[in-house]
Amino acid sequence: MGKKVKKESEPPSKDVFDPLPIESKKAATVVLMLNSPEEEVLVKACEAIHKFAEKGDENRSSLLGLGAVEPLSHLISHEDKLVRRNAFMALGVMAANSDVKRLLKKLDAIPSIIRKLSPEEDVVVHEFATLCLASLSVDFSCKVQISDQEGLEPLIQLLSSPDPDVKKNSVETICNLVQDLPSRVAVRELNGVPPLLELLRSEFPVIQQLSLRTLVIVTTDTDTRATFREEQGFDRLLEFLCNKEFSDLHVEALQVLSNCLEDRDSLQVIHETGGLQRLLQFITTPTLLDIQTNAVKAISRVAQSSENRKLLHEQDIERSLVELLSLEGDSLRTATCQTVAAMSLHLASKDAFRDLDGIRAVVQLLGSEGGEVREAAAQALSSLTSSNQLNSYAVYEAEGDEGLVQQLHDVIPGAVAHAAAVLTNMAEQEVLRCSILSHGAMAALLEPLQSADTHTLVRATQALAALACDAEGRADLRNAGGLVPLVQLLRSNHKEVRRNACWAISVCANDEPTAVEMCKLGALDLLQEINSSANRRNKFSEIALQRLLDSNLSLKYSLTNTLAPTDITVDGFYDPGQARSGQRVLTLEDLSKQPVNQRRPVIAINAKPLDTVSVDQSEERQQDSPTETRTASVLSSKGSTRTPSKGKSKGRKEDEKLRDEDESKPQQEVATVTEKPWMLPYDAAFHALVTEATKTILPLHVESEQYSALARLVSEVMGGAVEVDRQHDFLWELHLSELRYELQSNIIPIGQIRKGTYYHRALLYKVLADRIGVSCSLVRGEYNRVWNEVLLSVGTPHYPGCQPQPRAHLVDLIHQPGRLLRANTPQAKQYQTI
Numbered sequence: 086m087g088k089k090v091k092k093e094s095e096p097p098s099k100d101v102f103d104p105l106p107i108e109s110k111k112a113a114t115v116v117l118m119l120n121s122p123e124e125e126v127l128v129k130a131c132e133a134i135h136k137f138a139e140k141g142d143e144n145r146s147s148l149l150g151l152g153a154v155e156p157l158s159h160l161i162s163h164e165d166k167l168v169r170r171n172a173f174m175a176l177g178v179m180a181a182n183s184d185v186k187r188l189l190k191k192l193d194a195i196p197s198i199i200r201k202l203s204p205e206e207d208v209v210v211h212e213f214a215t216l217c218l219a220s221l222s223v224d225f226s227c228k229v230q231i232s233d234q235e236g237l238e239p240l241i242q243l244l245s246s247p248d249p250d251v252k253k254n255s256v257e258t259i260c261n262l263v264q265d266l267p268s269r270v271a272v273r274e275l276n277g278v279p280p281l282l283e284l285l286r287s288e289f290p291v292i293q294q295l296s297l298r299t300l301v302i303v304t305t306d307t308d309t310r311a312t313f314r315e316e317q318g319f320d321r322l323l324e325f326l327c328n329k330e331f332s333d334l335h336v337e338a339l340q341v342l343s344n345c346l347e348d349r350d351s352l353q354v355i356h357e358t359g360g361l362q363r364l365l366q367f368i369t370t371p372t373l374l375d376i377q378t379n380a381v382k383a384i385s386r387v388a389q390s391s392e393n394r395k396l397l398h399e400q401d402i403e404r405s406l407v408e409l410l411s412l413e414g415d416s417l418r419t420a421t422c423q424t425v426a427a428m429s430l431h432l433a434s435k436d437a438f439r440d441l442d443g444i445r446a447v448v449q450l451l452g453s454e455g456g457e458v459r460e461a462a463a464q465a466l467s468s469l470t471s472s473n474q475l476n477s478y479a480v481y482e483a484e485g486d487e488g489l490v491q492q493l494h495d496v497i498p499g500a501v502a503h504a505a506a507v508l509t510n511m512a513e514q515e516v517l518r519c520s521i522l523s524h525g526a527m528a529a530l531l532e533p534l535q536s537a538d539t540h541t542l543v544r545a546t547q548a549l550a551a552l553a554c555d556a557e558g559r560a561d562l563r564n565a566g567g568l569v570p571l572v573q574l575l576r577s578n579h580k581e582v583r584r585n586a587c588w589a590i591s592v593c594a595n596d597e598p599t600a601v602e603m604c605k606l607g608a609l610d611l612l613q614e615i616n617s618s619a620n621r622r623n624k625f626s627e628i629a630l631q632r633l634l635d636s637n638l639s640l641k642y643s644l645t646n647t648l649a650p651t652d653i654t655v656d657g658f659y660d661p662g663q664a665r666s667g668q669r670v671l672t673l674e675d676l677s678k679q680p681v682n683q684r685r686p687v688i689a690i691n692a693k694p695l696d697t698v699s700v701d702q703s704e705e706r707q708q709d710s711p712t713e714t715r716t717a718s719v720l721s722s723k724g725s726t727r728t729p730s731k732g733k734s735k736g737r738k739e740d741e742k743l744r745d746e747d748e749s750k751p752q753q754e755v756a757t758v759t760e761k762p763w764m765l766p767y768d769a770a771f772h773a774l775v776t777e778a779t780k781t782i783l784p785l786h787v788e789s790e791q792y793s794a795l796a797r798l799v800s801e802v803m804g805g806a807v808e809v810d811r812q813h814d815f816l817w818e819l820h821l822s823e824l825r826y827e828l829q830s831n832i833i834p835i836g837q838i839r840k841g842t843y844y845h846r847a848l849l850y851k852v853l854a855d856r857i858g859v860s861c862s863l864v865r866g867e868y869n870r871v872w873n874e875v876l877l878s879v880g881t882p883h884y885p886g887c888q889p890q891p892r893a894h895l896v897d898l899i900h901q902p903g904r905l906l907r908a909n910t911p912q913a914k915q916y917q918t919i
Contacts, residue, residue, distance in 0.1 A: 112137060112144075112151055119156035124165045131160065131171030138178040145182040154185055158194045161201060161214075169201070170209050177213030180220040189221060195230045202239035208248050215243060215254030222261035228268070237262060237271050244280035253292050256284060260299040269302060273309045282321045290334065293325075297337035304344040313345055314354055323360050326367075336375045339367070343383035352393055361387075361400070368405050374414045381409065381420040388427035395431060402428065403437040410446040415455035422447060422461035429468035439479050444469060448485035456497045463492060463503030470510035477511040486511060486521050493529040493545075498538035505533060505544035512551035518558070526552055527561040534570035539579045546574065546585035550592045559599045568593070568602050575611040580623075583615070587625035591632045600636035601672075609633055609640070610669075643670045646865035650876075653855045657765060659689040659832070660848055663865060674763050679831055686821050687832045688845065690852050691765045692772040771836030774802060774849075775856045783857055791859055792875050792896055793903035799850045800902035803841035807899050809919055817842045844871035846898040861896070866917050872896070877905060 115137075118130035134153055138145050148154070157179070160172035176194075179185045189195075201214050218236065221227040231237070240262075243255040259277070262268040272278070281303075284296035303309045313319075325331055325338050342364070345351045355361055367380035384402065387393045406428070409421045425447065428434040438444060447469070450462035466485065470477045480486065485507075492504035508526060512518040526548075533545035549571065552558045562568060571593070574586035590608055594600040603609075612630040615621045634641035635652065642648050643664040657673070662685050664670050676687055778798060785791045800806060807815045820840035824833050835852065838845055844865065850873050851863040862874045876891040893908035895916055906913040 112147060116148065116151040116153045116156075119153060119160065124163075124168055127160060127163070127165075127168045128171050131157070131168065131175045135171060135175040135178055138175060142182055145179045145185060148179060149182065149185050149188065154179065154188050155192060158189065158192050158197065161194075162197050166207060170207050173201070173210050173213040173217070177216040177220075180217040186221055186224060186227075189217075190224065190227055190230075195221065195227065195236070196234050199231070199234050199236040199239065202236070202243065204242070208246070208251065211243060211246060212248060212250045212254065215240070215251055215258060219254045219257040219261070222258045225265075228262055228265055231258075231262060232265075232268055232271070237268060237277075238275050241272070241275050241277040241280060244277070244284065249287070249289055249292065252284065252287070253289065253295065256281070256292060256295045256299060260295050260302070263299055263302045266306075269306050269309065272299075272303050273306065273312050278303070278309065278312045278318070279316050282316060282318055285321055285325050290331075293331065293334055294337060297334060297341060301337060301340045301344065304341055307348070310345050310348050310351060314348075314351055319345070319351070319355050319358060319360060323355075323358065323363060326363060332373065332376070335367075335373075336379050339364075339376065339379035339383050343379065343386045346383055346387045346393075347389065349390060349392065352387060352390070352396070356396065361396075365400060365402070365405065368409065374417055377409070377412075378414070378417045378420050381406075381417065381424050385420065385424040385427050388424060388430075391431070394428055394434065397428065398431055398434050398437070403434055403441060403443065407438065407441045407443040407446060410443065410450065415453070415458050418450060418453070419455070419457045419461040422450065422458070422465040425465040426461070426468040429465065429471075435469055435473050435476055438469060439476050444476060444479040444485075445483040448480060448483040448488065451485065451488040451492060456495070456500060459492060459495060460497050460500040460503060463489070463500055463507060467503045467506040467510065470507055472510075474514060477514060477517060480507065480511060481517050481520060486517065487524045490521065490524040490526045490529050493526070493533055498536060498541045501533050501536070502538070502541045502544040505530070505541070505548040509544070509548045509551045512548070512554075515555075518552060518555070522552060522558055522561055527558065527567055528565040531565060531567055531570060534567065534574065539582055542574065542577070542579070542582045543585050546571070546582070546589045550585070550589040553589065553593050554595075556596060559593055559596055562593065563599055563602060568599065568606060572603055572606040572608045572611065575608065575615065583621065584623050584625050587612070587615070587623065587629040591625060591629035594629065594632035594636050597636050600633050604633060604637060604640065640670050642863065642865070648851065648863040650860040650862050652862075654690060654852050655855075656691045656693045657689075658852065659687055660844070661687050673765060673832065677763055677830065677832055681825060681829060681831060684831065686825055688835050688838070688848055689765055689768075689832050690771065690835055691768050692775055692836075692856075694767050694772075765832075766834060768834035768836040771834060771852075774798075774836060774853060778853045778857050782859065788875075789877055789905060792861075792877070792894075792905060795850060795853060795857075795859060796896050796898050796903045799846050799853065800898050802839070803846045803849065803898075804839060806902055809900055812842075815840065815842070817845070842869065843899060844869055847871040847873050850896065850898060868918075870917055872917060873898070874908065875905070879907075 112134075115130050115133050118126050119134075121127055121130070134148060134157070138148060154176070157172050157176045160168055161176060163169050163172065176189075180189060195218075198214050198217055201210050206214075218231060218240070222231060237259070240255045240259055243251050244259075246252055246255070259268075259272065259281075263272060272281075278300075281296050281300055284292050287293050287296070300313075304313055319342075322338055322342055326335055326342075331338075342355075342360075346355065352361075355364075364380055364383055367376060368384065384397065388397060406421055406425055409417060410425075412418070425438065425443065429438065444466070447462050447465045450458055451466075453459050453462070466480060466489070470480060480489075489504045489507050489511075492500055493508075495501050495504070508521055512521060530545055530549055530552075533541050534549070536542055536545070549562065549567065553562055562571075571586060571589055574582055575590070577583045577586065590603060590612075593603065609630070612626055612633065615623075615626045616630055634645065638648060638652050638654055639657075639659050639661065641652065643661050646663060648654070659673055659676075661670055661676065673687075673689065778795060781798065782791050782795050785794055804815065804817070817840040821833065821838070824837060825831065828837075835845070835849055838849075841849070847863055848871065851861060853859075854861045854873075860875065863871065864874060865871045873896045874893050875896060877894045878889040878891045895906040895908060895913045897904035897906060897916060900916070906916055
């Protein structure tokens with residue numbers, strides 16, 4: 086780099102230095118000249134630096150290292166126009182270097198640059214000042230500083246400059262600035278939309294593109310879209326879209342249109358001007374993939390409004406979308422599926438997609454390699470099948486249920502969530518639900534139930550609840566080990582996840598094996614904890630707790646001290662006593678393993694002979710999946726006792742192998758291999774009591790006589806009447822201790838008790854009443870007081886022909902057996918406390 090600087094001849098003077106011609110080939114020398122007080126030297130030096138910097142970024146870095154930036158940042162404010170111009174030219178080119186930008190920011194050069202954007206400045210100054218700002222505005226802190234120094238207004242004014250370079254640099258800077266919301270608003274307030282629209286007519290594609298990119302961003306603001314309409318923006322945009330010469334820029338133009346179509350007023354304008362038809366032409370006419378994709382995205386924006394969906398349906402948009410589903414290109418397929426999902430919110434469109442076989446086309450996309458396509462396809466199916474059984478069946482006919490189950494293993498959370506939503510919609514129909522379960526849906530849900538994505542968790546629990554509404558689904562869930570992650574979701578801090586988990590548990594608790602297993606996993610404790618919190622409690626948590634207890638009447642009685650008339654006890658029910666807060670209620674099998682102790686004995690109910698139990702268990706083994714874990718169950722389908730073997734079932738092949746081996750082994754060796762499960766002993770005495778109660782009580786036709794007769798039968802079995810002042814002579818504790826040691830167990834069958842007090846008699850009354858169909862409740866009070874309540878219609882009806890209002894009565898089982906005491910009377914209260 087070499088420059089000659091020659092001073093012009095001046096009149097000789099003894100005080101003036103003679104002109105000295107200088108030629109330098111070193112950049113360092115020229116940089117030193119930037120500190121000269123002579124304007125001509127400065128002009129030449131800046132010009133030389135500009136040319137040197139234009140040759141590449143390496144030269145810019147070299148100039149930075151020589152210290153050229155700081156003097157240049159001062160020279161842009163020089164009083165001489167030519168110096169200012171050349172300094173800006175040099176600095177504008179150098180600002181493209183990242184290190185130069187950092188130094189300019191440190192030197193606080195932005196205010197000086199903005200001040201030179203005034204109309205009186207030279208066009209060249211405008212060009213390189215805006216070039217400098219375009220480079221600096223990429224940095225966030227520089228954006229803020231440009232906005233704070235009110236640099237946006239002069240930049241907008243320069244959009245109308247006659248110089249195309251000034252226009253290009255200005256619109257590029259504005260495009261960078263509007264990445265931040267405050268600048269978007271400022272563009273509208275400073276009337277920046279009209280000049281941006283005018284730039285669409287520029288003869289330079291780069292200016293058109295930058296203008297469109299700026300409009301894409303600013304039209305995300307609602308008020309700016311209103312200004313866009315007022316300034317006839319749609320006319321300019323449609324004019325641009327109709328020009329095939331600008332086809333390479335139609336993508337950005339369609340993005341602007343897509344933004345504006347979110348407003349109802351904008352849609353009306355574009356519809357009146359024929360723009361909607363033009364938009365539909367972009368969809369149906371083969372063209373560039375990106376153009377079709379953005380046109381579909383624009384339609385998707387339009388379809389967000391119910392009125393717009395109706396309008397699009399009238400234009401037969403469904404046919405065009407179905408045709409697009411068969412085209413190649415993941416981006417186009419994704420956008421099309423998303424538009425199908427939006428349009429499916431319109432009922433008529435759902436039917437139209439089915440009639441056009443669009444559902445099958447969407448189902449086929451579930452197998453796409455692109456994750457976004459799979460997610461969008463599942464989203465479309467979710468919308469299509471929502472509250473529409475015909476569409477759900479169409480998915481089934483297209484064999485979509487298998488693909489949806491497979492998609493539950495997808496790595497994309499959205500794809501999993503939408504797939505679960507479709508399965509939830511389909512599971513409303515029994516045929517479809519069975520098909521879904523046959524593809525292993527419950528096992529496939531295990532992974533989504535442990536997802537970190539809350540939306541996926543919500544959808545997965547909803548699908549589980551829909552599929553677990555029958556016994557087959559619940560058995561699949563148990564065998565797949567799905568109860569463990571489901572119960573764990575009760576610990577979630579996300580309200581919607583916890584709420585749906587409670588609902589799924591309430592559905593699963595409809596049968597005893599599932600309910601018992603969930604209780605073993607801690608569901609009962611977690612639900613009690615949730616319901617004790619005012620913030621975490623919800624209706625579903627209350628329902629879930631109630632259903633768990635309803636399926637475990639022994640547990641319910643221990644925890645709530647009450648069994649309602651609708652709580653029907655069956656074989657396997659037991660009274661473990663009142664549970665203290667936080668105490669775990671043991672199962673019968675666990676209690677049977679304890680050594681004999683001095684604690685309150687457990688009273689158990691079982692009138693089922695052992696041969697009947699064996700047959701029932703054999704049938705259950707045939708129904709259970711042979712390859713999954715069989716959980717030991719304590720209660721029957723409504724609280725009865727079963728205690729299957731521990732560990733895992735061996736599977737049919739292993740069972741057959743074992744049977745073959747049994748034939749060749751001695752009987753004693755086989756006995757050592759097979760471990761018999763613990764079973765509650767058959768209570769023949771209680772069985773006899775049930776038979777006697779059936780014969781003597783049921784023939785009675787008056788309710789009060791049935792209640793009293795059953796009370797006398799219970800009292801007779803339990804030691805007869807006991808006077809109030811002679812209760813201390815009634816040695817029922819000694820009798821129970823003798824039974825305990827005779828049986829060598831803490832579990833006493835109720836039929837073997839011959840001396841019983843309040844809680845023994847009341848329990849026997851309840852279980853006998855349940856067996857013969859007599860309605861009564863069981864209530865535990867304080868100090869071992871337990872009583873039965875029955876509803877009895879007594880007195881004169883208020884209106885002729887009507888029955889008297891039923892009133893609650895307590896049944897006396899010990900002092901005057903058969904006496905019915907009106908609830909809340911002094912006599913009843915005395916019976917509950919003495």
